[in-house]
Amino acid sequence: xxxxxDQNKFEIKTGEHTSxxxxxxxxxxxxxxxxxxxxxxxxxxxxxxxxxxxxALAFAEENQFKVVPVCSYTAGYIAKHPEFEHLLKK
Numbered sequence: 001x002x003x004x005x006d007q008n009k010f011e012i013k014t015g016e017h018t019s020x021x022x023x024x025x026x027x028x029x030x031x032x033x034x035x036x037x038x039x040x041x042x043x044x045x046x047x048x049x050x051x052x053x054x055x056a057l058a059f060a061e062e063n064q065f066k067v068v069p070v071c072s073y074t075a076g077y078i079a080k081h082p083e084f085e086h087l088l089k090k
Contacts, residue, residue: 022034
């Protein structure tokens with residue numbers, strides 16, 4: 001897992017495939033907008049998207065950002081993992 005902060009993304013490279021989660025930060029309002037989780041077809045169903053989202057949400061929590069899950073996978077991940085619900089921007 002790599003967190004490439006200057007590109008606002010987390011990525012996992014597996015062989016020739018790269019999976020990534022991309023986000024925007026609003027430092028003034030302390031918001032993290034997660035807008036895309038991408039996993040190549042060859043890697044789907046292996047928990048890669050979950051690992052990306054868990055890392056992104058941990059980053060948000062560590063840095064006291066509220067999360068705006070534009071990405072439908074991220075919204076679903078938070079719904080299935082109530083330990084992250086406190087991060088949601090209400």
